[in-house]
Amino acid sequence: MANAKGRIDNWTDILVLVIYFLAVLVIGLWSMKRSDRGNVKSYFLAGRTMPWVAVGASLFSSNIGSEHFVGLAGSGASSGIANIMFEWMPAIIILALGWYFIPVYISSGVYTLPEYMEKRLGGNKIRIYLSCLSLLLAIVTKLAVSLFAGALFLQMATGWNMYLSVIILLAITGFYTILGGLTAVMYTDTFQTSVMTIGAFVLMGTGMNEIGSIENLQKRYMNSSATIRIANSSCGLPRKDAFHIFLDPTGSEQPWPGLVVVSTLGCVAYWCCDQMIVQRSLAAKNIEHAKGGSVMAAALKILPLFLMIFPGMISRVLFTDEVACADPDECMRICENPVGCSNIAYPKMILELLPDGLRGFLIAVILSAIMSSLTSIFNSSSTLVTMDLWRRFRPLSTQKELLIVGRVVILFMCAISVAWLPVIKASQGGQLFNYINMVQANLLAPLGPAFIMTMLSKRTTEQGVVWGLLITHVCGVIRLVLEFNYPAPVCGEPETRPAILYKVHFLYFGTFLVLFTPLAIACISLFTTGKGDKELEGLTWWTRVKPIARTREDTNDDNDDNDDAAVILPASENVIVRQIKNESCLVSEDAARNINTDNDSLEEDSVSGSKGSTWKAKIIYFLCGKPDKGREIISITFAQKQKFMRERPTHRWILNCSAFGVVGAILFLSGYFA
Secondary structure, three states: OOOOOEOOOHHHHHHHHHOOOOOHHHHHHHHHOOOOOOHHHHHHHHHHOOOHHHHHHHHHHHHHHHHHHHHHHHHHHHHOOOHHHHHHHHHHHHHHHHHHHHHHHHOOOOOOHHHHHHHOHHHHHHHHHHHHHHHHHHHHHHHHHHHHHHHHHHHHHHHOOOOHHHHHHHHHHHHHHHHHHHHHHHHHHHHHHHHHHHHHHHHHHHHHHOOOHHHHHHHHHOOOOOOOOOOOOOOOOOOOOOOOEOOOOOOOOEEHHHHHHHHHHHHHHHOOOOHHHHHHOOOOHHHHHHHHHHHHHHHHHOOOHHHHHHHHHHHHOOOHHHOOOHHHHHHHHHOOOOOOOOHHHEEEEEHOOOOOOOHHHHHHOOOOOOOOHHHHHHHHHHHHHHHHHHEEEHHOOHHHHHHHHHHHHHHHHHHHHHHHHHHHHHHHOOOOOOOHHHHHHHHOOOHHHHHHHHHHHHOOOOHHHHHHHHHHHHHHHHHHHHHHOOOOOOOOOOOOHHHHHHOOHHHHHHHHHHHHHHHHHHHHHHOOOOOOOOOHOOOOOOOOOOOOOHHHHHOOOOOOOHHEEOOOOOOHHHOEEEEEOEEEEEEEEHOOOOOOOOOHHHHHHHOOOOOOHHHHHHHHHHHOOOOOOOOEEEEOHHHHHHHHHOOHHHHHHHHHHHHHHHHHHHHHHHHHHO
């Protein structure tokens, strides 16, 4: 049982945790052995061999982190179910990823999204701008939030020192991410998605057993007010519209017009233009598996209402004085946060309701969420630095150098994570999920319209996109600076913030940025020159590569590895890859003319695992994987792009029907809880 301080101290729970960690490591090591880690495509794109189940599970688990179990459950406990719109509406956007965005990305032949913008718009300013912005957002909104939520939970559950807890998590996740690349990440994500879903259903069932029914939950939630409250104040009282998703457009915590726009158009940037997410779909075997993964992830996005928000509301009902505390002094005593303690709702249920063994299993669920988020952040960040920034400064980088740099970046991110912990502790908010949405609405949301315009409008130019994004991001940064410098007053205190903060909700400000961005880009593009039609082949929706018809020989090619020799590299750098003595040398076209192609010229770069290898070579062989054996690695061909994007008629019909079914379910639920 958990002791008086709410910590795990029994052998059953500890044994379950140990078994879980061992299972994750075994899967990670197995996927390392299974994958070809010795070339760039295998490490960063899993060799483009992932089935739809792995793609869908990885998309879901990369998004669902500890911030959802802590933050989304906390928002349910504090204000109700309105935030579920940030889960349901994006499900439609996930389908757009598989149906509309992935065909264009594949047609353009890219590793990263900033690389696509460079190829499409023709300059390098946008690529550097987006790469740096993506890395900043990875730290501020993903890494920081995941570690804060994870540290909060682990401190409650185990009593471990926060730094020790985070270092252990980083050590395990960093181990198989550094060594195994995206293949290891996606296979462990598939396992962790299963653990998360099963465990969350168990907790939901346990909570509903205590409550009885949804109707009972609604009645008891409306009466769940803390005993100690500020006199003559509404602070801490449950919202009357807590079980509705379309709230009053004025004076509410989540006004529905802003919520709808930001959770749809504003989320395009995250689900269709973010390296961490899109990289999973780019690793699919073909377009059928990419679409299947999108359908699976979209269907799973329906579940957070039942797996996170309802448990948070149940926790408020069962532990009202702690979760729904309203007095700042009392909140400080309970959770050391005067704003409120709603973030402890989910951990509180796990520690108080579940028996031995099951409690350990649910702790493993939270650890799954933390680890899957961290691995996704690390792998996508290393891809951005390696492919977008490092190769710009080192155009003659070999594959071995790129792979080593990718792994070093992950180590660097781990170090930043630990160093960032004091900042995270100092910036705790009352509702973690609202913090995430606020930052993304101001910084990330404008990227979606920018990508849509580059794909759909041939007239869009680099100057238009760069200056359009700069204008909106300056506005967003100013808003964020004001938000951080003027935090919301504690309940019962007078409002002292600038009027723009409390009169213009951050969702409305995000709506303004989302709608203003395409207008600014279009206006600036009219007065600047872009690419011609011939230069846009394969780079827009209208000029994408079309699939070729299937032949009899292709009937059973789902497991075919003929495309393994194809590495997609930026056409903007005219990369030529030559396989010399088991080592690939990536060079620019101009430099290639002056390079001696003698097999001995790069012999010292070989990472061979032969008998005569030194111990240093063996270590590098273990870290970097076995290099390709004599295969020539070339840029992906036009025919290979066509092959990736072809679909069998029966499969296309099934996928389209499944997508319509998911959309129908979301629309029904939205109407039911409207």
